[in-house]
Amino acid sequence: MSERKFWNRIKSNRFCRAMFWFVGAILLIIMAIYLAVPSYTFADIEPFKGDFIYNPYSKIDRINYIDFRSESIENQGINVYEYGYALTGTRFLCLGYTEKRKIDYPFLQSVHYKQFNIDQLNKKCRLVAPAHPSKGFKKVEMTRLDHYRVMEALSPNDNSLYYWDIALSNGHRVNIIANTGDEFGADSIKYLTACIGDNDAKSILNSLETGNSYAVKYSGSLIEVSELQKVTLRNDTLFVSVSEKAKGIRFIGQNAIVKQRVSDVTEACYHFEKNDTYIRTEIEFENGNILYLNPLVRHQYQYFFDLDKAKIMKGRTYLMWAVYILVVIAFARLIFTRKKHGNSGK
Numbered sequence: 001m002s003e004r005k006f007w008n009r010i011k012s013n014r015f016c017r018a019m020f021w022f023v024g025a026i027l028l029i030i031m032a033i034y035l036a037v038p039s040y041t042f043a044d045i046e047p048f049k050g051d052f053i054y055n056p057y058s059k060i061d062r063i064n065y066i067d068f069r070s071e072s073i074e075n076q077g078i079n080v081y082e083y084g085y086a087l088t089g090t091r092f093l094c095l096g097y098t099e100k101r102k103i104d105y106p107f108l109q110s111v112h113y114k115q116f117n118i119d120q121l122n123k124k125c126r127l128v129a130p131a132h133p134s135k136g137f138k139k140v141e142m143t144r145l146d147h148y149r150v151m152e153a154l155s156p157n158d159n160s161l162y163y164w165d166i167a168l169s170n171g172h173r174v175n176i177i178a179n180t181g182d183e184f185g186a187d188s189i190k191y192l193t194a195c196i197g198d199n200d201a202k203s204i205l206n207s208l209e210t211g212n213s214y215a216v217k218y219s220g221s222l223i224e225v226s227e228l229q230k231v232t233l234r235n236d237t238l239f240v241s242v243s244e245k246a247k248g249i250r251f252i253g254q255n256a257i258v259k260q261r262v263s264d265v266t267e268a269c270y271h272f273e274k275n276d277t278y279i280r281t282e283i284e285f286e287n288g289n290i291l292y293l294n295p296l297v298r299h300q301y302q303y304f305f306d307l308d309k310a311k312i313m314k315g316r317t318y319l320m321w322a323v324y325i326l327v328v329i330a331f332a333r334l335i336f337t338r339k340k341h342g343n344s345g346k
Contacts, residue, residue, distance in 0.1 A: 034105060035324045037116045038317040042144040043309040045170050047254060047277040050300035055238075056175070056211025057196070057231035057294075064199045065192045065222060068095060069155075069181035077201040082131055083121060090114060090136035093152050093177075096126030096205050111141045115310050118147050126205050129177055132158035139163065143170040146310035150208050154178035154191045154215055154292070161292075165256035168278050168295055173306055175208060175294045178215035192216045194228070194291075211294040218289040225289055230267075231281075238296060240281050241267035250282040272296075 067073065068080050084091035085104040094100075101121055105113045114137070121128040129150040130137060135158060137145075142163050153164040153176045167174045178191035195213045197203040207213045218225045226244040233239075240249065244266065251260040251270040254277045262268040270279060280295040299305075 033103060034113075035320075037105070037113050038312045038314075039320060040112050040115050040310050041313045042111075042146070043307070045143050047169055047171050048173075048298040049277065050298045052299050052302060052304070053233060053236065053272060053296055054173075054299050054304040055231065055233040055296050058212055060196050060228055060230065062197060062199070063227055064195045064197070064204060065216065065225075066195055066204060067179050067181070067192050068093065068177060069179040071182055076199065076204055078204065083117075084131075084136070086136075088136055090117075091131040092117065092121055093129040093131045093179075094121055094125040094127075095129065095150075095208070096201065097124050099124045111144055114141060115145055115147070118145065122147060127208055130163075133160040133163040134158055137163065139166055142166040142172075144310070146172060146308070148174065150175045150177050152177050152179060154217060156180055156188065156191065162256055165252070168280070168297070169255050171277075171307070171309070173211075173295075173297055175211040175213065176215045176292055177208065177213075178217065178292070189217060189219050192218070192222075214294060215292040216289070217292070218287075220287070224287065226283075226285055226291070228283075228291055228293070231293065233296065236272040238270045238272065238279060238281075239267065240269070240283070240293070242283055242291070244285065246283050247286045248284045250284075252280050252282060253278060272298075 066076065068078070073080050078095060079097050080093065080095050081097060081100060082091050083094050083101055083104070086106055086109055088107075088109050090109055101117075101124055104117070118128055127150050128148050129152045130145075130148065131152045132155055133142065133151060133153070143166060145167075151160070151164055151167065151174045153160045155178065164174060164176060177193045180190045180192065192215070193208070193213060194216050195204045195207040197207050197212065214228060216225055226242050226246070228240075229243055230239060230241040238251070245264060246266065247263065249262045249265065249268040250258050251268075253259045254275075259276070259279065260270050272279065276298070278295040278297040281293040283291040283293070
């Protein structure tokens with residue numbers, strides 16, 4: 001009886017009727033947006049493996065320091081924006097975009113929604129980077145998400161180096177970028193991305209995609225930042241050198257474990273062991289500045305290529321869509337039936 005009174009009150013009040021249909025329309029739109037996302041199947045979690053080692057670094061002849069969150073990035077001819085409106089805090093930095101993506105999923109987002117966003121953004125951007133991952137991504141999601149090549153692992157408000165290592169430890173070749181933005185003062189700690197090669201949009205984006213770049217944490221003046229001079233691989237031995245003596249050089253591998261430390265040197269080497277899946281290098285100086293190099297990773301074939309670890313499950317997706325459509329039809333029928341009964345009772 002109380003339920004009938006409630007519906008009669010809504011039907012008799014013009015404002016309530018309008019609000020009911022407005023809220024219903026909004027819910028249907030949100031449901032339609034969510035339903036458009038397919039289900040994915042993710043490859044079994046597996047670290048890098050193989051007899052070959054991929055070295056992303058070429059000859060270091062020119063270094064360009066780039067802040068992809070600075071307004072000056074447009075001087076390099078690169079369009080950049082941060083995508084994401086979700087309450088979950090999930091954001092992506094879109095580099096070299098031709099068109100902005102306007103749709104997002106405002107409430108809960110599973111790994112399927114985040115993967116779909118990556119795939120859709122890849123159609124409009126040259127590179128898509130999870131932005132401040134520790135604020136909008138779960139650690140377990142970094143073991144599965146694929147089809148992105150760079151990650152914003154360092155910024156003034158976020159240190160996501162461990163998230164970077166999670167992705168690497170699970171066989172996703174991801175390169176690091178670091179940004180500061182324009183709102184932080186000259187005396188604060190700053191972050192930049194060092195891109196190796198010519199100072200034009202094509203070369204900069206290519207250096208990020210291939211990994212021929214590294215991240216820099218520094219304070220003071222940029223001219224005080226020591227430069228990377230060499231990253232070479234001879235047989236299974238990695239050689240790294242810098243322009244000034246480093247306080248310490250750390251070689252980091254699977255699960256973020258420090259495999260080797262060397263102190264007070266300008267050059268260090270590390271021999272890949274059989275169980276090393278990847279090795280990335282951190283170089284720290286007396287003034288606190290740090291260089292974060294991209295990883296060298298193992299691979300199975302002579303010619304390196306990235307495996308596809310996230311694929312759409314068409315059968316499950318179509319079944320899910322069919323179930324949701326039936327639910328919507330049932331809901332609409334319920335509303336229509338109540339409206340019909342209400343009219344007949346007048």
